[in-house]
Amino acid sequence: MQKKGFSRREFLSLAGATGGAALLAACQPVTTSTDDDGMEAAMEPVTVVVQSGWQTGSDSDVWTPCIDLFHEKGTHITIEMIRLHVTPEDTMTAVAGGTAPDVYHRYIGGFAELMARGVMFPLDDLIANAPGFDPDIYLGSQWDNGKWDGVTYGIPVLEGGAMPAICWHKHLIEEAGGDPEVGPTTWPELLDMSRALLTFDDDGNLVQAGYDPKDAYGFTVIAWPVVFDENYISEDKRTFTFDTDAWAEGLDIIAQFWLDPGVDKMQAFADQWPYWTGYPSSGFNNAKRGMIMNGNWMPGAMRNVVDVTGVELDSIGYGFHPNLNEGLKAIDFGTGHTLFMPRTTEVAEDALTFMIHMTSVEVGLIEFEIRAACMWSKPILDAIDLSTVPGLQWFFDAPLEADRLWSPNEFLTPVQSQCENLWQRAIEETMFGAKSAEDALFDINAELQQSLDEYWETQS
Amino acid sequence: MTTTDLGAQQPELDPAGSPELLQKIARRRRFRRRMLPYLFIFPWILGVVTFQAYPILDSFYHSFTIYDVFQPAKWIGIRNYVNLAEHAYTRKALMNTFLYVVVSVPGGLVVGLLQALLLNVKVRGLQLFRTLAIVPGTVPVAGAAAVSLFIWSPSLGLINSFLKAFGLKGQAWLSDPEMVKWVFIFMTIQGGIGMLIFLAGLQNVPQELYDASKIDGAKPIQTLFSVTLPMLTPYTLFNLLTSLIGAFQYFAGPMLMTGGGPAGGSLFYAQLIYQNAFTFFKMGHAAALSWILFVISVIVVVTVFRTSASWVYYEGGNN
Numbered sequence: 001m002q003k004k005g006f007s008r009r010e011f012l013s014l015a016g017a018t019g020g021a022a023l024l025a026a027c028q029p030v031t032t033s034t035d036d037d038g039m040e041a042a043m044e045p046v047t048v049v050v051q052s053g054w055q056t057g058s059d060s061d062v063w064t065p066c067i068d069l070f071h072e073k074g075t076h077i078t079i080e081m082i083r084l085h086v087t088p089e090d091t092m093t094a095v096a097g098g099t100a101p102d103v104y105h106r107y108i109g110g111f112a113e114l115m116a117r118g119v120m121f122p123l124d125d126l127i128a129n130a131p132g133f134d135p136d137i138y139l140g141s142q143w144d145n146g147k148w149d150g151v152t153y154g155i156p157v158l159e160g161g162a163m164p165a166i167c168w169h170k171h172l173i174e175e176a177g178g179d180p181e182v183g184p185t186t187w188p189e190l191l192d193m194s195r196a197l198l199t200f201d202d203d204g205n206l207v208q209a210g211y212d213p214k215d216a217y218g219f220t221v222i223a224w225p226v227v228f229d230e231n232y233i234s235e236d237k238r239t240f241t242f243d244t245d246a247w248a249e250g251l252d253i254i255a256q257f258w259l260d261p262g263v264d265k266m267q268a269f270a271d272q273w274p275y276w277t278g279y280p281s282s283g284f285n286n287a288k289r290g291m292i293m294n295g296n297w298m299p300g301a302m303r304n305v306v307d308v309t310g311v312e313l314d315s316i317g318y319g320f321h322p323n324l325n326e327g328l329k330a331i332d333f334g335t336g337h338t339l340f341m342p343r344t345t346e347v348a349e350d351a352l353t354f355m356i357h358m359t360s361v362e363v364g365l366i367e368f369e370i371r372a373a374c375m376w377s378k379p380i381l382d383a384i385d386l387s388t389v390p391g392l393q394w395f396f397d398a399p400l401e402a403d404r405l406w407s408p409n410e411f412l413t414p415v416q417s418q419c420e421n422l423w424q425r426a427i428e429e430t431m432f433g434a435k436s437a438e439d440a441l442f443d444i445n446a447e448l449q450q451s452l453d454e455y456w457e458t459q460s
Numbered sequence: 461m462t463t464t465d466l467g468a469q470q471p472e473l474d475p476a477g478s479p480e481l482l483q484k485i486a487r488r489r490r491f492r493r494r495m496l497p498y499l500f501i502f503p504w505i506l507g508v509v510t511f512q513a514y515p516i517l518d519s520f521y522h523s524f525t526i527y528d529v530f531q532p533a534k535w536i537g538i539r540n541y542v543n544l545a546e547h548a549y550t551r552k553a554l555m556n557t558f559l560y561v562v563v564s565v566p567g568g569l570v571v572g573l574l575q576a577l578l579l580n581v582k583v584r585g586l587q588l589f590r591t592l593a594i595v596p597g598t599v600p601v602a603g604a605a606a607v608s609l610f611i612w613s614p615s616l617g618l619i620n621s622f623l624k625a626f627g628l629k630g631q632a633w634l635s636d637p638e639m640v641k642w643v644f645i646f647m648t649i650q651g652g653i654g655m656l657i658f659l660a661g662l663q664n665v666p667q668e669l670y671d672a673s674k675i676d677g678a679k680p681i682q683t684l685f686s687v688t689l690p691m692l693t694p695y696t697l698f699n700l701l702t703s704l705i706g707a708f709q710y711f712a713g714p715m716l717m718t719g720g721g722p723a724g725g726s727l728f729y730a731q732l733i734y735q736n737a738f739t740f741f742k743m744g745h746a747a748a749l750s751w752i753l754f755v756i757s758v759i760v761v762v763t764v765f766r767t768s769a770s771w772v773y774y775e776g777g778n779n
Contacts, residue, residue, distance in 0.1 A: 089738040096529050113741060117530045203624075205615065264632030268615035418740040425549075428723035432637055443548060450543060451742065458531045 046350045047078045052105035053085030054337070055158075055371070060304075062158065065366045070357045077350045088114060088417055091342065095119050100342040102351045108145055108154070108338050109220055109420070112412035115148035116455070121341035123152045126352045133356045137377045139399055141407030145334040148409075154338035157358040158367055160375025161336040162295035163395045164217045164226075166190070166321040172197055172290040173317065176210070183319045184211075184291065187253055190322050197290040198261050206261050206269040209283065211291040213254040214427070216275040216284075218293050221423035224250060225411045226332045227293075229325035229404075233413050240413075240452060242426075242445040243438075250324060251437040255430040263431050277301045280308035287311065293321055295336075296395035300372025303389055313390040320398065330404040336375065414455045419448055523747035533744070540748035549724055549732065550749070556641050557729040560648075561707040567649035568703055569696065575651035576658035577688075590659075597652040605716035609634075612643055634718055637725030644713055644726055654699040661695035662688070693772040701761060708757050729753055 055062040067079045082101055088110040094100040095114075104111075114120055123146075127133060135143050142161045146154020170180035176196035184190035194210025201207050217223050225231045230246040233239065241247075258266045273283030275292070278301040283289035285302055286309055292298075303313060320329040339355045341348055357363065364380030367373060372389045374380050376396060386393045399405055413419050422444035429440040498505075523540055525533035544550045579590050596604075611618045612633040620630030633643050665688060673683045689696075711730035714720055720727035720735070733753070737746035 092529060092738070092741065117528060117741070119530055264614060264635055267632065267635035268613075271613055272615045415740065418742075421735065421739065424721070425724065428637075428721055432723050434637070434723050447547060451740065454526045454742070455528075457536075458526055458528065458534055 043076050045076050045078065046347050047080050048103060048347055048351045048354050049080045049082060049101035050103040050105065050354065051082040051084055051086055051101040053083065054105060054107075056081075056083040060370060062367055062370055065370075066358060066363050069362055069366070070354060073357075075353065077353060079354055092119070095342045095344055098344055100344050102341060102345040102347055103355060104340045104342065105157070106338065106340070108335050108408055108412070109222060110417050111154070111338070111340060112148065112408075112416045113414050115146075115151075115153045115340075116414035119343060120148075120153040121343045121345055121348055123155070123341070123352065126348060127152060127155075130352055130356060133359070137359065137379055139333070139376050139378070141334045141405050141409070142336075142376055142399075143334075144407040144409045145336060146338045146340065148412075154340040155355050155359060156334070156336060156375060157339050157355070157363075158337045158375060159295075159297050159371070159373045160377070161334045161399075162217065162332055163376070163398050164223065164293050164295045164321065164332055165318045165394060165398065166291060167284070167294055167298060167391075168291045168317045168319075169284075169287050170315045170317050172287065176290065180317060183317045184322055185319070186326050187322045187324060190291070191253065191256060194257055194291065195260050200261075200265075204265070206265040207288070209261065209266070209269055209273075209289050211257060212266065212270065212275070212289065213257050213293075214270075214275075215289075215292050216277060216294045216298075218254075219275070221420050222332065222335055222408070222411055223293065224423075226330050226406045227321045227323050229323050229328055229330060231411055232419070233411060235410075237413060238452065238456060240419075240445045240448045242423075242441045242448070246324060247441050248437045251426060251430055251441060254427060255437065258431050278305070280305045282309075285309040285311050296392070297371070297373045299389045299391035299395070302391075303372050316391055318391055318394040320402070328404060329402045330406060331398050331402045333376075333399045333402070333405040333407070335408045413448075413452065415448060415451045418451055422448055519747040519750055522744055523751050525744045527743040527747075528741040529743060536744070540744050541752070544745060544748055544752070549727060552724045553727045553729045553732040556725075556727060557708060557710065559641060560645055560710055560728060561704065564645045564648050564710075565700065565703045565707050567645070568652070568654060569699055571649055572651040572654035572699065573658050573692070573696075575655040576662055577684075579655070579659055580662045593651060593655060596650060601712040602716060605713055608647060608713070609717055634726075635722055637721075637723040640718060640722065640725040644710075644717075644728075647713060648710070654703065657695050657699055658692060661692045665691040690773045691775070694774060697764070697768050697772050701764060704760055704764065705757060708753060708760075 050063075050067075052063065063081055063083075067081060070077075070079060086104050086106040091100065091104060091111075091114060111120070127135070138156060138160075142156055145156045145161065146152055166183060168180075168183045173183055173193060174180045176193040178184060178189070178193050184193050190211055197208060197210035198206065199208035212218070221232070228246055228250040230241075230244060230250070232242050232247065234241060261269070269283075269288075273286065273288045274281060275284070276282055277284055277292070277294060277298050279285070284292040284294075285305060299313070299316075302309070302311060302316070306313060320331065323330055339358060341351050341355075345351055359377065361377075361379045361383045364374050364377060365383060368380075368384050372392070374384060376399060381396060386396055426437075426440040426444045429435040430437045434440075435443070522533055524537055525535050525540075527533040575593055579586065579593055583589075610616065614620060614630060614632045614635060617630075617633070619633065623630050631639060634640050669687045669691070670683060673687050678686065709730050710728050711734065714726040714728055715731050715734065718726045720731050729749070730753075733746050733749045736742045736749060
């Protein structure tokens with residue numbers, strides 16, 4: 001007898017089998033097929049997926065011209081861009097789930113713990129065999145940006161190391177009784193000038209501020225070892241050292257900048273006049289803030305919005321940030337933009353080819369054209385004229401003049417995100433008077449030490 | 461007639477077969493018929509086991525380990541629970557969450573009930589009013605959070621501008637550690653879905669009870685307390701339980717608006733779990749925190765259920 005269709009039994013069996021197969025397939029990690037058949041296979045078209053959420057907007061898109069330039073070189077590699085902000089959380093879940101892109105672009109903070117946990121792909125062997133790439137283009141500790149425990153996981157690119165300075169409006173420093181050409185050179189001086197610049201309206205609202213330690217660079221904990229000349233973690237990365245007198249003194253100073261105008265007034269002012277100098281509404285761009293700690297991207301960012309803000313770029317002063325170790329010219333040189341590969345990538349060699357392209361002079365020129373910023377790379381600095389952007393020269397001279405170049409390797413920890421979070425907690429607790437600086441630091445130190453101990457426990 | 465009976469009555473395909481074979485076939489058919497319903501619900505069971513039961517049991521195991529997703533989990537016994545008990549911010553998050561539960565749950569029930577009572581009054585444009593009442597609950601949390609930031613902003617916010625217009629001093633709503641938690645409590649006290657459930661309950665109250673109370677000369681307030689509210693108690697119980705469970709898990713608003721700050725003022729328990737898991741890579745701590753919350757929620761829910769016999773009225777029931 002000829003069958004006319006499925007019996008119920010057959011249908012259920014088939015449905016069960018199909019469902020089971022689909023479930024199994026869904027549980028498989030997403031992988032790209034690889035081929036080890038030598039040169040012919042290696043030259044087959046390959047797509048490298050790159051993720052970044054930085055400078056991806058249409059008016060400031062750095063990536064498209066850089067990728068176009070790479071494609072023009074006519075390699076077998078095609079770059080596919082995911083224009084999405086990269087966070088350690090997303091990276092963790094993407095790598096664990098096997099859905100990560102091949103290259104991540106991110107500012108180094110937060111990726112330290114991923115490097116420390118073996119989430120990133122070690123690059124040393126690949127770099128050693130990469131033609132046409134010389135890490136000596138970087139100066140000193142900048143190359144350490146993508147290193148953890150002596151292993152290279154990332155390559156500094158684009159605006160690279162931060163090289164943060166204290167920047168000031170000369171006319172405001174003059175109003176505050178300071179030398180407009182020298183700016184504040186000590187913490188007490190900085191505090192006095194900041195106090196002198198505080199201005200309130202008739203309703204008691206803050207309408208002009210001096211210096212805000214939680215500003216464009218000070219928002220992150222990694223700004224502070226440099227200007228306190230005191231690290232928060234031991235050299236072997238096994239002990240947190242927030243519970244020292246130097247940190248307590250530093251935290252008290254930070255809190256004082258907020259306590260002087262009043263915490264609520266300072267917060268209201270920060271809401272109205274944001275820190276980031278890339279925004280036309282930035283407090284510093286509009287001379288509503290007298291001083292700011294900011295990195296080498298600032299002169300270019302300010303120049304790009306000068307039509308809106310009208311700020312006189314030549315009237316901005318730059319100098320080494322005051323240090324608790326008075327007179328020390330210290331600078332963070334290395335904490336910046338970096339390209340990493342997650343360990344799940346199947347196209348590491350091809351991804352490295354693109355990463356190296358992003359360190360090239362051509363890319364440096366593209367970025368300089370669009371953002372008036374660049375990284376400290378010898379060939380790029382030879383190819384561009386820093387003097388076309390007022391103030392930029394200072395940032396590139398600073399690493400050469402500094403007494404102390406801090407490397408990210410010195411202060412990044414395997415529990416960096418928690419370190420950031422708890423540092424903010426300590427600042428807020430001190431500002432609101434919930435705890436003394438000593439107690440707040442003692443508490444976060446104990447909690448961080450517990451996490452650090454747990455990290456090392458898993459490494460043993 | 462049972463499925464077994466049905467199976468037994470099926471005509472045999474092979475009358476020439478041995479009795480043993482026939483019995484075997486009949487047994488197989490009966491077994492298949494018994495199994496058929498389970499086969500239909502198998503996809504659901506698979507989903508529950510894979511996406512709920514397994515993660516729940518897995519999180520219980522991981523609450524006794526150090527686990528960061530990338531390294532193998534390391535067994536440490538109850539140390540996570542001991543450490544969490546010592547952390548000041550665990551206690552702070554618990555206290556903030558308890559305050560939120562104690563104030564926002566009753567507040568939400570009262571507001572929902574009052575809204576439902578109003579929207580149960582027959583007036584012109586009733587459908588429009590009902591629609592308007594439910595609209596706030598349809599706004600995505602992220603959108604509501606973004607708008608709320610503008611409303612509560614100390615310098616540019618609507619509320620402070622309103623206060624200023626009356627010569628009153630604006631407040632640091634979101635930047636004061638004590639005030640910020642009250643902002644979130646206030647923001648979430650609204651009728652929402654609870655109002656809809658109360659409204660459905662109100663329409664189920666038998667009209668004859670109202671008629672009887674009218675004949676007895678009851679005043680509206682007496683009718684409310686002697687007829688309406690008792691008849692709504694099953695709906696109140698449902699709203700109370702769902703609100704309690706939801707309140708213990710309150711997360712999105714503070715996460716998006718303040719990140720738990722300042723100084724932990726708006727740090728609620730669910731955000732502490734999120735922080736530990738996805739920001740600090742401390743899955744073991746997060747799992748332990750989750751189980752603590754689970755136990756607390758169960759205790760509260762069981763207590764409510766136990767007491768419900770004394771205050772919930774079911775028509776046709778014993779009380």
